Amino acid sequence: MHGLMMNTPLTITSIMRxxxxxxxxxxxxxxxxxxxxxxxxxxxxFARARKLANALNRLGxxxxxxxxxxxxxxxxxxxxxxxxxxxxxxxxxxxxxxFAEQIEYIVNHAEDRYIFTDVMFVPxxxxxAPQLPGVEGYVVMTDAAHMPQSTLPNLLCYExxxxxxSEDFEWPELDENTASALCYTSGTTGNPKGVLYSHRAxxxxxxxxxxxxxxxxxxxxxxxPVVPLFHANGWGTTYTVPMVGAKLVFPGPKLxxxxxxxxxxxxxGVTAALGVPTVWLALLQYLRDSGVTLTTLQRTIxxxxxxxxxxxxxxxxxxxxxxxxxxxxxxxSPLGTFNSLLPGMETLDHQALQAVRAKQxxxxxGVEMKIVDDEGNELPWDGERFGTxxxxxxWIASDYYRTGEKGSALDSKGWFNTGxxxxxxxxxxxxxxxxxxxxxxxGGEWISxxxxxxxxxAHPGVxxxxxxxxxxxxxxxxxxxxxxxxxxxxxxxxxxxxxxAAHVAxxxxxxxxVFVDEIPHTATGKISKVGLRERFGDYRLPTDTED
Ligand code: ADP
Numbered sequence: 001m002h003g004l005m006m007n008t009p010l011t012i013t014s015i016m017r018x019x020x021x022x023x024x025x026x027x028x029x030x031x032x033x034x035x036x037x038x039x040x041x042x043x044x045x046f047a048r049a050r051k052l053a054n055a056l057n058r059l060g061x062x063x064x065x066x067x068x069x070x071x072x073x074x075x076x077x078x079x080x081x082x083x084x085x086x087x088x089x090x091x092x093x094x095x096x097x098x099f100a101e102q103i104e105y106i107v108n109h110a111e112d113r114y115i116f117t118d119v120m121f122v123p124x125x126x127x128x129a130p131q132l133p134g135v136e137g138y139v140v141m142t143d144a145a146h147m148p149q150s151t152l153p154n155l156l157c158y159e160x161x162x163x164x165x166s167e168d169f170e171w172p173e174l175d176e177n178t179a180s181a182l183c184y185t186s187g188t189t190g191n192p193k194g195v196l197y198s199h200r201a202x203x204x205x206x207x208x209x210x211x212x213x214x215x216x217x218x219x220x221x222x223x224x225p226v227v228p229l230f231h232a233n234g235w236g237t238t239y240t241v242p243m244v245g246a247k248l249v250f251p252g253p254k255l256x257x258x259x260x261x262x263x264x265x266x267x268x269g270v271t272a273a274l275g276v277p278t279v280w281l282a283l284l285q286y287l288r289d290s291g292v293t294l295t296t297l298q299r300t301i302x303x304x305x306x307x308x309x310x311x312x313x314x315x316x317x318x319x320x321x322x323x324x325x326x327x328x329x330x331x332x333s334p335l336g337t338f339n340s341l342l343p344g345m346e347t348l349d350h351q352a353l354q355a356v357r358a359k360q361x362x363x364x365x366g367v368e369m370k371i372v373d374d375e376g377n378e379l380p381w382d383g384e385r386f387g388t389x390x391x392x393x394x395w396i397a398s399d400y401y402r403t404g405e406k407g408s409a410l411d412s413k414g415w416f417n418t419g420x421x422x423x424x425x426x427x428x429x430x431x432x433x434x435x436x437x438x439x440x441x442x443g444g445e446w447i448s449x450x451x452x453x454x455x456x457x458a459h460p461g462v463x464x465x466x467x468x469x470x471x472x473x474x475x476x477x478x479x480x481x482x483x484x485x486x487x488x489x490x491x492x493x494x495x496x497x498x499x500x501a502a503h504v505a506x507x508x509x510x511x512x513x514v515f516v517d518e519i520p521h522t523a524t525g526k527i528s529k530v531g532l533r534e535r536f537g538d539y540r541l542p543t544d545t546e547d
Contacts, residue, residue, distance in 0.1 A: 009176035010203035013086040015243050016171075020046050023219065023245030029268055030074035031252035031260065033119050034146040038075060042242055045079055050169035051162045052083035058165070059137070061089055061113050063172075066182060068092040068112040070103075070121045073229045073250040076141045076158060080116055081229070081238045085180040085199070088172045092182040093230040096121050097523035098192070104131045106184045106192050109402065116141055116158065120253065122148050129153065176200035182401060183232060185330045186523050194401030195330050197233070201395040205333040206239040208366045208395075213340040215272065215301060219245035222268055222296075226255055226275030227304070231524055232334035235274055235303070235326075255279060258286025262294070269296045276304035276525045280311050280323075281463075287319070294319040301326050303334075305526045306432060306450045308457040309358055327360035327432060329418060331409070333395040336369070336418075337361035337430050358454065359431040360422075367393040369430060370415070371422055383425030386433045386446070390415040421446070438529050440469035440479050447479055447508050449529075455503040456481060461491035464519050466527045467510060468536060472544045480539055481510035482532060484519055491515075511541040 008014070019026065024043035032038055040048075061067060067084045069091065071077045084091040092110050094103060096118075103124075107115070108131075115132075116139045117125055125138060129152055137154035139161060140147060147157050180199045184192035210217045217223070223246055225237040233239075241248045249268045254260035255275075261283050264270065280300060287293065300315060303326040312323040328334035339361030345353065363369050371379045371387035379385040392415050399409050410416055421434045433439070433448035440447040449467040456465035463486040469477035485491050493513045500509055520531035 009174065009199070011086070011174050011176055011178075011199040012082065012180055012202055012239065013171045013174065013199075015203065015206065015239055016046055016049070016082050016086060019242040019245070023242065026219075026242060026245050027247045028075045028078060028250065029247070029264075030250040031254055031264070032074040032076070033072070033253055034142045040075055045075055046082065047167045048162060049079045049083040049086070050167050050171075051165040052079055053087040053169045053171070054165040055161045056083065056087055056089060056114075059114060063088045064090060064179060066090045066092045066110045066112045068094050068107060068110065068115045069230070070094045070096050070115060070117040070125070071141055071229070072118055072253045072255065073225055073234065074141075074252045075250065076116075077229050078238055078248070078250070081181075085202075086171050086174075087169075088174055088178060090179050090182050090196070093233075094184075095186070095228070095230045095523050096124065098186070099523075100124065100128060102184075102192055102523075104128050106194070107132050108134060109191075110182055110184075110194060114139060118142075118253070119146065119148055122150050122152065126151050174199060176203070181233065183230070183330055193403065195397050196401045197333060197395075201333055202233070202236075202239060204366060205236055205335060205395040206243055208364050209236050209240045209335055210244055211364070213362075214335070214338045214364055215240060216299075216340075217241065217244045217246055217272070221246040221272055222249060222270045223247070224249045224251065224261070224264060224268075224270045224273040226251060226261065226273055226279045228255060231304070232328070232330045232332075235301075235328075235334055237274060256282050258283045259290075262286060262290075262292060265294055265297050271296060271298045272301065273297060273299075274301040274303075277302055277307045277311060278521070278525045280307075280315070284311065284314050294321060297321050299324060301338075303327055303360075304524060306358075306360075306454060308454055309354055310458050312357055323357075325357065325360050327430065331397040331416060331418075332367070332391065332393075335364055335395075336367050336391060337363050339429070342427060356429060359425070359429040361430065362428040363430070366395060367391055369424065371424055376411075381424040381426055381428065383423050383429075383431075386421055386423045386448075388436060389418045389420045389422040389430070389432075391418055392416060421448075435529075438468070440467070441477050442469075442472075442479070442507070443475045445507075449479065452479060452481065452500070452504060452508060452510065453527075455500050456483065456496065458503070459491070459496060459499050461486050461488060462496070464527070466519050466529065466532055468529055468532050470511075470536065470539050470541055472511070472541055474544075478541055478543065479508070479510040480536060480541065481513045482519060482536065483513055483515050484517065485515055511543040512539075514539075 143159035315321040325339040472478040520528040
């Protein structure tokens with residue numbers, strides 16, 4: 001027997017309608033490429049989204065067709081999020097930091113009809129345009145006064161386009177499983193793969209993300225997504241923050257600029273900010289250099305790669321800011337786990353508390369997790385055994401967009417292999433020990449590169465550290481540590497090895513440490529192990545003697 005409840009479709013349009021009714025005066029504050037500080041309300045933004053939907057209609061873009069964005073975080077990008085998805089089209093957010101050939105590949109693979117772009121990406125698109133035959137036009141996200149001179153074919157101005165349109169638009173009643181957005185994973189090997197989100201998955205993810213032990217969002221919050229809106233839906237912030245009626249603050253192109261982030265946080269009263277560890281390094285560096293502090297910020301939410309404890313400590317001890325580790329991936333919309341303390345944990349001693357905080361957190365309702373060994377046997381949740389992490393749930397990809405192999409993303413039981421290696425403890429806290437492809441296999445035993453990196457960055461003389469496995473005649477592979485020294489720069493190998501020895505098992509200690517000026521990063525701001533392997537792949541470890 002079916003229940004007798006309404007079957008209201010879970011659509012992004014329903015989030016928009018709710019916000020327009022219940023929080024119309026909620027604010028969006030943005031730094032943009034053409035304005036130092038811009039403010040508008042949700043009511044105004046959604047009125048502009050209706051104009052935009054009329055414009056998309058006039059451009060002749062039909063149901064389910066893809067419209068791309070190449071843009072930073074600001075109100076125009078927010079408007080595109082709603083106008084495109086709620087008009088029944090697919091919002092394709094492109095990461096501008098990808099290699100030009102990757103952008104060319106994904107635009108053609110997605111068959112984008114129009115590209116909405118920030119002014120600064122026009123030169124990039126001019127170079128690419130001859131290779132993008134399916135793109136009919138380019139819309140620059142600015143006003144007439146700031147339109148660049150360009151050779152791009154069919155070049156349009158965002159504000160001019162909107163001015164010509166009416167604020168009346170009848171949003172279509174969409175099936176909740178309609179595709180809403182498309183985001184390609186960086187694809188460290190092979191071509192990038194498209195993850196196609198649906199309205200239903202997005203709404204469920206939005207509900208779950210706002211929960212108290214997750215992002216704990218409420219109407220009084222002021223949220224600064226430093227994570228780019230092209231990176232896995234900006235971790236859902238464009239939906240979650242308006243849904244609860246909170247204020248959004250967008251840093252525009254100034255994501256990595258500590259001074260701008262600090263200024264926005266203080267002037268707008270930001271209470272929660274989200275981003276990858278690298279941006280927090282930049283902010284903390286700025287705070288240290290300028291001697292200022294954070295007076296309103298309560299919490300940072302950090303994901304994308306493991307957050308060094310040193311970042312969490314500095315936020316808490318110097319600025320009274322709690323840092324929450326979160327883990328997820330593009331294929332998971334992106335949220336999988338979130339680290340909040342369980343009742344009673346506040347009284348743990350410092351060391352025990354640090355051990356909990358370093359973990360990526362407990363599964364958010366909606367996400368099922370398991371860890372398995374190489375034969376696919378499920379491993380116990382004892383915090384010790386580590387294995388491949390698999391997940392399933394309603395906001396996790398069941399397939400990639402147009403790969404030609406249906407169901408290729410899942411195993412026979414419907415689980416998605418995250419490519420991460422993890423432990424899960426008895427309380428459900430998951431900890432990533434490595435990516436499957438980065439784990440170091442020394443004499444049949446596994447060494448976690450992430451644990452070694454975390455231990456190294458806790459040393460005040462280390463700015464950044466990465467560990468890769470290097471071929472070794474006796475052990476097959478042994479760890480090589482690559483370090484960017486911090487201030488002072490007079491750290492030596494022996495001192496660092498001694499420091500590490502107090503934190504990790506002796507047989508995990510790197511066989512060598514190399515000091516460099518810079519470590520390469522991927523398009524999403526993570527340490528590029530591929531880049532490091534290319535550079536140090538043939539490195540001969542001093543311990544690798546012929547005998
Ligand atoms: P991309 O691979 O395109 O950079 P994703 O966001 O999809 O972007 O990357 C997901 C991967 O990032 C995860 O599978 C995991 O390896 C890593 N990751 C995400 N969050 C964390 C975290 N808190 N700690 C450690 N690794 C993380």
